[in-house]
Amino acid sequence: MPERRASLMEPRMEQLLDRVESKFTLVTLASKRAREINDYYNQLGEGLGKIVPPQVTSVSRKPLTISLEEIEAGKIEAVAIEEDEEGAAEAEEAPEASEATETVASSSEEAE
Structure with a gap:
């Protein structure tokens, strides 16, 4: 058994x-x-x-x-596994770049 x-x-x-x-x-x-x-x-x-x-x-x-x-x-x-400092820095820069693009787009709309 x-x-x-x-x-x-x-x-x-x-x-x-x-x-x-x-x-x-x-x-x-x-x-x-x-x-x-x-x-x-x-x-x-x-x-x-x-x-x-x-x-x-x-x-x-x-x-x-x-x-x-x-x-x-x-x-x-x-x-x-920890993120390397370069990857974290790039992730922080990406939102700032998109905000800058939005600001430029809204400025050009106001000019028209």
Whole structure:
């Protein structure tokens, strides 16, 4: 007879959510890492060795389960990407340019 589990999913969702900010972050992080693990196993025969292997010992052979176990163990963390200063400066200049265009357009309408 199969062994009963306390939950359908191991590791438990509550334990995983303690490691990340939100469910969206958890899903994104786990899926990206699962793809990396899948790519790692696919490139083993080629001898490239460019992709990081699984960071935990797991009885599961499924990449998504392995990635969730890595998150639970604290081996994988989500890092927020910050905008560079140039991108932020360009975003600030764009509204000013559109305001200047509107001002020129209204001035030419008044002249007519």
